[in-house]
Amino acid sequence: MSPTAVGLLGIFFLFFLMIFRTPVAFAMLLAGFFGMWVLQGLRTAGALMLTESYSAVASETLIVVPMFVLLGNIASAAGFSRGLYDAAFAWVGHFRGGLASASVLGCAAFSAVSGSSVATAVTIGKVALPEMKRLGYADGLATGAVAAGGTLGFLIPPSTGFVLYAILTEQSIGRLFMAGILPGLLLMVLFMLTVWLVALRKPDQAPAGPNVPIRQRFATLKQAGPLMAVMVLTIGGIYIGAFTPVEASGIGAALVILLALAGRKLNRAGFAAAVMDTLKTTAMLYMIVIGANVLNPFFAVTQIPALLGEGLQGLGLGPYGTLFAIIIAYVIMGMFMDGLSMLVISVPIVFPVITALGFDPIWFGVVAVIVVEMGMITPPVGLNVFVVRGVAGDVSLKTVFRGVMPFLFAMIVGLLLIILFPQIALIIPNTMFG
Template sequence: MIAAILLVILVGLIVVRVPVSFAIMASGLIGLLLLIGVRPTEGVLEVIPVTSVQSLSLSAIPLFILMAHFMLLSGMVDSLFDAGRTIFGRTPGGTGIASTMAGVGFSAVSGSSTAAAATLAKTTSGRMIDEGYRPTTATGIVASVGTLAGMIPPSIILVFYAVTAEASVGDLIIAGLVPGVIIAFALLLTMFIPILRDRSSVPRGVRSTWPAKLRASVQALPVLVIFGAVVGAIYFGLATPTESAAIGCLAALLLVVARRRFSWAGVVEAIVETVKSSAMIFAIVIAAHVFGYAFTETKAAQSLVSWVSGLAVPALVIMALITILYLFLGFVMDQVAIIALTVPIVLPLVETLGYDAVWFGVFVVLMGEIGLISPPLGLNVFVVARSAGRDTVEVFRGAAPYAAAMLAVAVLFVLWPEIVLWLPNSM
């Protein structure tokens, strides 16, 4: 009964737009006061806020965020987009391919879906529209490709999941690589379906010589080098995720200097934005631990696991229900909040069904990414609409086919979990 009251309070606070961390903390405090009283609650508040953020793995999050801001400062996204346009030249939909390539490249060194979507919207969607692409196509692909930053290493949200689920941060970072590539191909395939029906629906690009394509490829090399240094160090066990994040920060800063983009004002802005984002995430971590302690006291999670374990239905049926739950949550809540609130409750249930914690992390993040381009919240859609100066409904309409493609990939991962797990298992 108390568990239901806590969830109702939490949802109500979020609906009236109370900041997520405050909503979670308030619900947790009310639960603790009802369950254990004032004095024990004071003891919990003396311990949990400190211990919940003492995990060394959490230190990778601000470093990855800072690396992303340094990459933005370097202007590499423009270079990636220009390189893609040059390489694919006269290919039908070549500029769309270039936008996808730029999104994948930026995702590989940013880790933030929203930042990727905003940056790509400013640099690519307007140029696609100017070339003759339909606005729904241009903005829809950009909003969708931006979500890849949550999956392709190094992913901030996967690190956050690893800390929440007490799973290996290195395994989670590596596990996102293959699914990220598969999703990128699914998005490209979705874009090409209408092109195959009508080639005149998209303009052709400009033909480029092979020397020009070679020069464009060289321009994209710094991103590949930084990505290889960060992910390769983790995969081969040469560095921890935190150490790899530090390497990435240094490499990104050197790239800023090499491209003559360095300025103290830019560095200060990058640090300030990193502190803001990190503070938000850490606040949710603290609040989620308080809420989790209260929810554990209700014994609701244990009862749920016992009840589901006793159901005489196939595991796929239960996973289908869990998929629907996360799809709905993705429509109305932020990814960090979804993970903080649901993983401690749902993960034990998923493990009883025979699924792995690393696989579940990729699955949860993918479902959250679908929510980023789906109404009514659709944060990436609002970011792209604002950055590109387009109507929000137009962007939602353009992103709908890509959201469906991502959902199909999620179903694929449920049916064949080894697609996600084979690379981390080979570490």
């Protein structure tokens, strides 16, 4: 049997395992191991498993994952996320649709410390959804704003999506973090514009909140100030070159812990729960990295990425036609797979094609992460939709999916703008790194 045929069987085996709910990390591990066993023998497959399992997690760059996850978990447990939402609500809540816009702003701010889409949606959803329900917001708009806003956690640095992409493609985590800032802000603005348009079209779905006195508005900024200072210090420190992303993650986590302890906002049980959640998330991500590092050499031996690149180029679609075909494939995958699974399975296959076409790898990282974000709110899987549905309680899944549709259209507009104007993603990293 030819290596290509074995590779195709390996892909089929991989998806077969995932269909039967095998965790994606172990599905990749098994497909890569048995594929190499068939092609190059048990000795080579065993050596690959041993060396890649160690080298995948021995890199110090992976430290950013547990540190930033811990930062977000401590911030959530200490109630700092409530301060972010209250500040956003005080400044924009009195506009029609203001609470939904405040939810988007809160998601964007919390994304800058959590790095996780699900954590962002859950944390802000627990605070924002009861408030919007109390003021009479339509369930679809309320849950749609939180589900869509939560996806910013996968794009605004520190993003676990960028960390995985950097490891899979050997790109700079710092450059990717910086590349995500303007696209993240662009999507935030587009989401808020979407809320405004929905409120304009159906005013009864998005009533205005109470007008907060100006003194109280500044008081809420003071409450949110400590966590906002940590955001500026960590991301700003990376930008000016004061410290690396790894150092920034450690400094940020330490500062949030100190702030929580100094303000007596964190008890022993809350701290233990935050650490345990961090360990669970880190173990999952590390296993995904190990699985990807075992699967990728198998793909390389089968020559499937090279053959795919030749096939796409042979279609004569041109660079942007090929990019469009890849994006469509991502959208289809997003209907059935979670974001991390999409990245680790697809990037090793499509990345050589992208670089051969002359596209900037940092720019494509932003494009890929945004398309993965779209998958988080696209039926039938839509991980963020299910998460927000769980937080909302009495809202049907159909209502949440209907509510996210305008925001999905806003994401498409944002993606098109970044494709048409690549400098939206590249101007900060190119200015910073030269």
